[in-house]
Amino acid sequence: xxxxxxxxxxxxxxxxxxxxxxxxxxxxxxxxxxxxxxxxxxxxxxxxxxxxxxxxxxxxxxxxxxxxxxxxxxxxxxxxxxxxxxxxxxxxxxxxxxxxxxxxxxxxxxxxxxxxxxxxxxxxxxxxxxxxxxxxxxxxxxxxxxxxxxxxxxxxxxxxxxxxxxxxxxxxxxxxxxxxxxxxxxxxxxxxxxxxxxxxxxxxxxxxxxxxxxxxxxxxxxxxxxxxxxxxxxxxxxxxxxxxxxxxxxxxxxxxxxxxxxxxxxxxxxxxxxxxxxxxxxxxxxxxxxxxxxxxxxxxxxxxxxxxxxxxxxxxxxxxxxxxxxxxxxxxxxxxxxxxxxxxxxxxxxxxxxxxxxxxxxxxxxxxxxxxxxxxxxxxxxxxxxxxxxxxxxxxxxxxxxxxxxxxxxxxxxxxxxxxxxxxxxxxxxxxxxxxxxxxxxxxxxxxxxxxxxxxxxxxxxxxxxxxxxxxxxxxxxxxxxxxxxxxxxxxxxxxxxxxxxxxxxxxxxxxxxxxxxxxxxxxxxxxxxxxxxxxxxxxxxxxxxxxxxxxxxxxxxxxxxxxxxxxxxxxxxxxxxxxxxxxxxxxxxxx
Numbered sequence: 001x002x003x004x005x006x007x008x009x010x011x012x013x014x015x016x017x018x019x020x021x022x023x024x025x026x027x028x029x030x031x032x033x034x035x036x037x038x039x040x041x042x043x044x045x046x047x048x049x050x051x052x053x054x055x056x057x058x059x060x061x062x063x064x065x066x067x068x069x070x071x072x073x074x075x076x077x078x079x080x081x082x083x084x085x086x087x088x089x090x091x092x093x094x095x096x097x098x099x100x101x102x103x104x105x106x107x108x109x110x111x112x113x114x115x116x117x118x119x120x121x122x123x124x125x126x127x128x129x130x131x132x133x134x135x136x137x138x139x140x141x142x143x144x145x146x147x148x149x150x151x152x153x154x155x156x157x158x159x160x161x162x163x164x165x166x167x168x169x170x171x172x173x174x175x176x177x178x179x180x181x182x183x184x185x186x187x188x189x190x191x192x193x194x195x196x197x198x199x200x201x202x203x204x205x206x207x208x209x210x211x212x213x214x215x216x217x218x219x220x221x222x223x224x225x226x227x228x229x230x231x232x233x234x235x236x237x238x239x240x241x242x243x244x245x246x247x248x249x250x251x252x253x254x255x256x257x258x259x260x261x262x263x264x265x266x267x268x269x270x271x272x273x274x275x276x277x278x279x280x281x282x283x284x285x286x287x288x289x290x291x292x293x294x295x296x297x298x299x300x301x302x303x304x305x306x307x308x309x310x311x312x313x314x315x316x317x318x319x320x321x322x323x324x325x326x327x328x329x330x331x332x333x334x335x336x337x338x339x340x341x342x343x344x345x346x347x348x349x350x351x352x353x354x355x356x357x358x359x360x361x362x363x364x365x366x367x368x369x370x371x372x373x374x375x376x377x378x379x380x381x382x383x384x385x386x387x388x389x390x391x392x393x394x395x396x397x398x399x400x401x402x403x404x405x406x407x408x409x410x411x412x413x414x415x416x417x418x419x420x421x422x423x424x425x426x427x428x429x430x431x432x433x434x435x436x437x438x439x440x441x442x443x444x445x446x447x448x449x450x451x452x453x454x455x456x457x458x459x460x461x462x463x464x465x466x467x468x469x470x471x472x473x474x475x476x477x478x479x480x481x482x483x484x485x486x487x488x489x490x491x492x493x494x495x496x497x498x499x500x501x502x503x504x505x506x507x508x509x510x511x512x513x514x515x516x517x518x519x520x521x522x523x524x525x526x527x528x529x530x531x532x533x534x535x536x537x538x539x540x541x542x543x544x545x546x547x548x549x550x551x552x553x554x555x556x557x558x559x560x561x562x563x564x565x566x567x568x569x570x571x572x573x574x575x576x577x578x579x580x581x582x583x584x585x586x587x588x589x590x591x592x
């Protein structure tokens with residue numbers, strides 16, 4: 001079997017787990033199936049109604065029989081319309097429900113994946129899976145699958161009725177049916193391959209547009225609007241070219257099926273017409289036969305169209321299932337325990353070596369040994385790329401070291417539940433992250449159960465209350481995407497208020513005052529000094545003036561700890577620390 005065939009079969013098999021999402025709604029699905037059977041039966045009865053109207057009404061010349069036949073037809077049509085409404089509603093409901101459940105399942109998977117996964121996979125592509133792929137599956141579950149099942153039932157039922165009406169003409173129809181199926185198998189593979197390419201092209205567009213919009217100020221600052229419009233236009237045209245090929249193949253597929261099908265019906269009409277003229281069948285029988293033949297032909301055409309949709313959906317299902325089957329590298333180990341915070345608990349990095357998955361040849365940390373006593377303030381300084389931020393990421397278990405161990409007290413952090421480990425820490429990054437919501441939400445993110453009074457108190461301690469109340473709607477003011485409506489210093493104070501509200505046992509400050517002006521820095525530093533009382537605090541500092549009075553200063557370079565001690569000790573013993581101080585304090589003339 002060729003690789004292409006194997007891929008195609010596995011793609012169709014991937015649709016089966018998707019239908020597993022229908023299982024919780026099996027009663028609704030069963031109801032829809034029963035209504036589907038009911039409407040299919042009514043549709044087939046309409047053919048008998050046509051025969052009855054012609055033979056007992058038109059040909060017999062009886063007004064009474066014609067009237068009765070018409071009333072029967074109207075009754076069947078009303079029932080058929082009501083059944084169609086119910087079937088469409090139930091199937092569409094299931095499609096929407098399943099689509100939302102798949103979206104939730106995909107998002108729930110994404111939100112727990114390890115950070116290195118997002119280094120290797122583009123956010124735009126993940127968004128495409130959440131939106132475009134799930135919407136495509138919604139149309140399959142809620143519409144196309146119902147159409148396919150209905151068409152198969154109608155095709156089988158129509159063929160049965162054709163055999164009952166006229167065996168000879170039915171054999172003619174049966175000879176033509178395989179011819180109409182040939183285009184399905186010939187063009188189906190091409191449609192699926194082009195559909196996957198089309199979905200990838202759409203993901204590329206989403207990624208490109210998202211990146212440009214997210215960094216719109218940079219684009220406009222460098223006056224690259226024209227360049228970016230042209231580049232985006234090229235991406236769109238690429239997607240259109242792929243879509244054009246896909247549409248062409250699908251159009252040929254549908255046209256071929258319809259052409260062959262109705263050509264067969266035309267031939268059948270000629271043969272049947274000859275039988276009517278010869279008196280071998282009635283006009284009503286021929287009309288009914290044509291009715292059922294059209295049903296069979298339409299069903300085959302519908303199946304061919306749905307086949308193309310299924311081919312396209314198979315690719316979407318494969319991508320979604322691949323994502324749902326991803327295993328996170330960072331998970332709770334079996335029998336993981338809660339963090340026990342003892343009086344003498346300390347942080348310890350024991351011979352830790354770590355390489356980022358995206359840069360396996362370069363050690364971000366190399367044989368790091370560091371102990372931080374409980375309640376102490378430890379500052380980590382060094383040039384860019386020294387490994388300072390990596391310490392924070394390992395401590396929060398965003399990554400696990402390849403060699404060595406990190407512990408809190410006597411407990412190794414990889415033996416703890418992720419929730420209990422991270423709950424005890426409060427992080428204020430150098431570049432604060434705010435959500436597209438109001439101030440209440442962004443500060444309360446540190447403690448979702450906090451009262452309004454507690455949020456306001458945290459803002460006051462972070463010296464953010466005054467500028468918040470000056471916003472148009474105060475704490476209810478919408479901050480825009482990533483807090484775009486605030487200055488850098490204001491965003492930083494919101495992030496500090498969030499950490500204050502969390503009230504963590506371990507504070508992680510990544511140059512938390514770097515974006516503040518001198519006056520704000522003085523007040524926030526005072527708030528942080530108060531917050532750091534009786535807490536274990538690690539501070540990444542580029543501005544040495546903010547950490548000169550730390551209990552211990554750790555000097556890092558090229559992933560290693562090269563010196564540690566207090567400010568005065570390091571001035572005497574560490575050449576790197578001396579150089580850092582000279583670069584920052586040479587204008588003031590002070591090194592102590």
